[in-house]
Amino acid sequence: xxxxxxxxxxxxxxxxxxxxxxxxxxxxxxxxxxxxxxxxxxxxxxxxxxxxxxxxxxxxxxxxxxxxxxxxxxxxxxxxxxxxxxxxxxxxxxxxxxxxxxxxxxxxxxxxxxxxxxxxxxxxxxxxxxxxxxxxxxxxxxxxxxxxxxxxxxxxxxxxxxxxxxxxxxxxxxxxxxxxxxxxxxxxxxxxxxxxxxxxxxxxxxxxxxxxxxxxxx
Amino acid sequence: xxxxxxxxxxxxxxxxxxxxxxxxxxxxxxxxxxxxxxxxxxxxxxxxxxxxxxxxxxxxxxxxxxxxxxxxxxxxxxxxxxxxxxxxxxxxxxxxxxxxxxxxxxxxxxxxxxxxxxxxxxxxxxxxxxxxxxxxxxxxxxxxxxxxxxxxxxxxxxxxxxxxxxxxxxxxxxxxxxxxxxxxxxxxxxxxxxxxxxxxxxxxxxxxxxxxxxxxxx
DNA sequence: GCGCAATTATGCGTGCGCGCATGTTTGTGC
DNA sequence: GCACAAACATGCGCGCACGCATAATTGCGC
Numbered sequence: 001x002x003x004x005x006x007x008x009x010x011x012x013x014x015x016x017x018x019x020x021x022x023x024x025x026x027x028x029x030x031x032x033x034x035x036x037x038x039x040x041x042x043x044x045x046x047x048x049x050x051x052x053x054x055x056x057x058x059x060x061x062x063x064x065x066x067x068x069x070x071x072x073x074x075x076x077x078x079x080x081x082x083x084x085x086x087x088x089x090x091x092x093x094x095x096x097x098x099x100x101x102x103x104x105x106x107x108x109x110x111x112x113x114x115x116x117x118x119x120x121x122x123x124x125x126x127x128x129x130x131x132x133x134x135x136x137x138x139x140x141x142x143x144x145x146x147x148x149x150x151x152x153x154x155x156x157x158x159x160x161x162x163x164x165x166x167x168x169x170x171x172x173x174x175x176x177x178x179x180x181x182x183x184x185x186x187x188x189x190x191x192x193x194x195x196x197x198x199x200x201x202x203x204x205x206x207x208x209x210x211x212x213x214x215x216x217x218x
Numbered sequence: 219x220x221x222x223x224x225x226x227x228x229x230x231x232x233x234x235x236x237x238x239x240x241x242x243x244x245x246x247x248x249x250x251x252x253x254x255x256x257x258x259x260x261x262x263x264x265x266x267x268x269x270x271x272x273x274x275x276x277x278x279x280x281x282x283x284x285x286x287x288x289x290x291x292x293x294x295x296x297x298x299x300x301x302x303x304x305x306x307x308x309x310x311x312x313x314x315x316x317x318x319x320x321x322x323x324x325x326x327x328x329x330x331x332x333x334x335x336x337x338x339x340x341x342x343x344x345x346x347x348x349x350x351x352x353x354x355x356x357x358x359x360x361x362x363x364x365x366x367x368x369x370x371x372x373x374x375x376x377x378x379x380x381x382x383x384x385x386x387x388x389x390x391x392x393x394x395x396x397x398x399x400x401x402x403x404x405x406x407x408x409x410x411x412x413x414x415x416x417x418x419x420x421x422x423x424x425x426x427x428x429x430x431x432x433x434x435x436x
Numbered sequence: 437g438c439g440c441a442a443t444t445a446t447g448c449g450t451g452c453g454c455g456c457a458t459g460t461t462t463g464t465g466c
Numbered sequence: 467g468c469a470c471a472a473a474c475a476t477g478c479g480c481g482c483a484c485g486c487a488t489a490a491t492t493g494c495g496c
Binding site: 207 | 430
Binding site: 047 | 473478
């Protein structure tokens with residue numbers, strides 16, 4: 001049940017994207033993110049440096065993308081797929097939590113690196129915006145009147161809440177900043193705490209979801 | 219009734235910042251934002267190009283700052299100053315609306331330029347993040363238990379909602395993109411619509427504010 | 437006033453993001 | 467198949483953001 005036919009062109013594009021992202025991650029983990037030049041990444045992926053910039057706006061985004069790729073749709077489809085006899089707020093919360101725990105589960109060292117380097121942190125937080133569009137669509141489908149504007153506000157608020165949770169989670173971890181050039185050192189990232197923070201942050205928005213759903217206050 | 223003493227040093231800093239921002243705006247309005255080099259701005263402000271970058275991360279931020287400078291604190295102090303027998307949601311909403319109508323009131327042509335040029339739009343939207351910190355502090359002061367985490371989530375959600383409203387307001391205006399190099403042409407910006415959009419977007423979050431305040435549900 | 441510490445301004449060098457022009461590949465109608 | 471259009475890859479060039487090292491400026495204690 002693959003999604004119809006991506007077409008050869010599209011598949012090649014994704015392959016290139018993947019290759020670039022993988023190369024960026026590998027090199028960054030090996031020698032530290034500051035010692036990776038764009039040319040290195042491009043060469044490792046077998047494309048020209050200029051082409052690299054057609055896929056990613058910055059080195060940081062290429063690295064972060066390895067962790068976040070597909071997460072947006074993961075959240076959106078989880079929301080869309082869930083039975084409608086649950087509170088929307090809960091459905092969204094669990095979808096978000098799952099995607100993030102899952103992410104930091106599959107790339108533990110990468111997560112350490114991202115959380116300990118300022119530019120990567122920024123790119124990571126910045127990427128939370130990417131959920132907005134798919135999530136907004138999924139939400140609209142489950143709202144009375146398919147209220148598009150309301151859905152947009154809720155979606156972007158979710159992204160904002162996620163950002164807050166991530167910031168709060170990252171800060172404690174970032175005890176000391178590693179030297180400018182240095183590969184990643186092992187360090188325990190408390191994933192469990194992230195889930196709690198996400199839930200706490202999103203719970204603040206729950207009343208807004210309830211109201212939008214038409215569930216009365218309380 | 220100036221706030222204590224900023225100190226000479228601090229005043230000079232602000233003066234430089236102001237000079238840079240003013241120069242950036244003036245040149246951008248005169249010859250179009252694409253025809254303004256960083257060196258021009260620095261020269262017009264009487265500082266070195268390198269110094270310019272100690273104040274603004276990009277050309278765009280220098281321009282946008284002229285409109286947004288102080289707005290963050292404006293919103294925050296408005297929230298802090300308001301009598302506490304109003305719904306927090308209403309107080310915040312009106313504070314936001316006032317600051318934005320006021321802003322586009324004082325710099326009409328600048329607003330046209332910002333809304334019609336993609337890079338400036340982005341910088342403008344990006345700058346909504348700056349309200350978060352002061353607003354968060356102001357909100358915390360008015361929440362039961364001074365719940366800092368809740369305040370942060372609410373503040374960033376407000377910023378997000380504002381972003382959505384601005385995006386929705388900008389899109390209709392941006393009918394056709396001006397040529398790459400061109401000074402600003404006159405064009406009517408429907409400010410009233412912005413206020414409505416802001417109110418609509420923020421009303422979605424109102425239930426969350428009520429709940430955080432302890433009113434509303436039960 | 438005077439000198440010392442902290443802050444700020446400046447110069448220089450490097451890597452980068454991206455617009456533009458051009459060659460190359462992929463998809464489509466006949 | 468074949469030609470034609472659309473999408474993509476690449477090379478080149480220009481500003482630009484920013485780290486680092488250094489000089490100038492400011493503030494403070496005495």
